[in-house]
Amino acid sequence: MLNNKTILITGGTGSLGKALTKHIFSTYPLVKKVIIFSRDEQKQFQMAQEYPLSNYPQIRFFLGDVRDEQRLVRAFQGVDYVIHAAAMKHVHLAEYNPDECIKTNIGGAQNVIHAAMQTNVKNVVALSTDKACAPINLYGATKLTSDKLFVAANNIKGFNPIKFSVVRYGNVMGSNGSVIPFFINKKKEGKLPITNMSMTRFNISLQGGVDMVMHAMEHAWGGEIFIPKIPSYRITDVAKAIAPDCPLEIVGIRPGEKIHEEMITASDSFYTYDLGKYYTILPSVPNFKLQEYLSHFNAKKVEDGFNYNSGSNEDWETVDTLRTLITEHVDANFEV
Numbered sequence: 001m002l003n004n005k006t007i008l009i010t011g012g013t014g015s016l017g018k019a020l021t022k023h024i025f026s027t028y029p030l031v032k033k034v035i036i037f038s039r040d041e042q043k044q045f046q047m048a049q050e051y052p053l054s055n056y057p058q059i060r061f062f063l064g065d066v067r068d069e070q071r072l073v074r075a076f077q078g079v080d081y082v083i084h085a086a087a088m089k090h091v092h093l094a095e096y097n098p099d100e101c102i103k104t105n106i107g108g109a110q111n112v113i114h115a116a117m118q119t120n121v122k123n124v125v126a127l128s129t130d131k132a133c134a135p136i137n138l139y140g141a142t143k144l145t146s147d148k149l150f151v152a153a154n155n156i157k158g159f160n161p162i163k164f165s166v167v168r169y170g171n172v173m174g175s176n177g178s179v180i181p182f183f184i185n186k187k188k189e190g191k192l193p194i195t196n197m198s199m200t201r202f203n204i205s206l207q208g209g210v211d212m213v214m215h216a217m218e219h220a221w222g223g224e225i226f227i228p229k230i231p232s233y234r235i236t237d238v239a240k241a242i243a244p245d246c247p248l249e250i251v252g253i254r255p256g257e258k259i260h261e262e263m264i265t266a267s268d269s270f271y272t273y274d275l276g277k278y279y280t281i282l283p284s285v286p287n288f289k290l291q292e293y294l295s296h297f298n299a300k301k302v303e304d305g306f307n308y309n310s311g312s313n314e315d316w317e318t319v320d321t322l323r324t325l326i327t328e329h330v331d332a333n334f335e336v
């Protein structure tokens, strides 16, 4: 799919961006160009050490801010596919600095859409999060707005054959700032802070996230929000898996935090279809023939009222499976 194509990843130096870059080079050795778009020159410098031009002549590092539409237009010249992963993603930082979060997550989404429409980009996949579903914090609300912008962009593209779709998933195991590296670090202090004993989260590996983005790039017809079927874990099980002997210190729920995360609400169920490995929420008025889409993908409508919630999920990680996953995906030298 990507051989001979140019792909630009906003937020290419982040956890997902780096995993995508690795996947693209290993799966599509004939890729024309991979452009990493982000702000911090130091992160780009470090990533460039892993991808020396002598071995990766197709890689480019482009400094820029998604708040700057003109810079995006410049970066998108000759680009076929855009993966929009740049975001402010820390819930508490967004609560404290709302203007900054709005500028990056909403303004950035608008700029990516406008720049893609002004250039010859054919396909844009934007990253969402479970926190965008029935949001209670600003991060989630900005990502919901971003999702709406990308879905609606398909309505204003006219005869431009570009497609916009969204990929929504839950906590990425071991990603920057996530709970598992945090607990592994805190274990050294002899106790683990825990906000609430009932808390659950969806769990996806970085490779799972990469696979979903690739699925969206290959199969989106435009306007879908793709959601993976993934297990949940109890935060108490994560604590047991990492430090079974450490006492837990209850520190109370943080601003903007939910006990359980949701990826599909009962209200979304009216537009949600089961694709087998994934669910998809379709636009209420898709710009394709619904019946054609459903028969092409053998998609089945979920029951009205269905919701997909980390607390009522049927699929759970256990302490043992978590330990195996931590060794596989977070820290190969992990020991209890």
Ligand SMILES: NC(=O)c1ccc[n+]([C@@H]2O[C@H](COP(=O)([O-])OP(=O)(O)OC[C@H]3O[C@@H](n4cnc5c(N)ncnc54)[C@H](OP(=O)(O)O)[C@@H]3O)[C@@H](O)[C@H]2O)c1
Binding pocket: 010, 011, 012, 013, 014, 015, 016, 017, 037, 038, 039, 040, 041, 043, 064, 065, 066, 067, 084, 085, 086, 087, 088, 089, 104, 108, 127, 128, 129, 130, 143, 169, 170, 171, 172, 173, 175, 176, 178
């Ligand atoms: N990690 C998770 O658990 C998780 C779960 C669900 C969804 N997501 C979503 O997945 C996406 C990627 O997450 P991640 O974990 O890879 O994030 P990350 O590791 O924090 O990386 C964020 C990337 O975005 C760049 N960035 C931030 N602000 C920018 C701006 N204004 N302009 C240009 N680049 C900017 C950062 O580089 P600079 O700072 O150098 O600009 C970095 O490359 C995000 O959209 C996030 O909302 C993540």
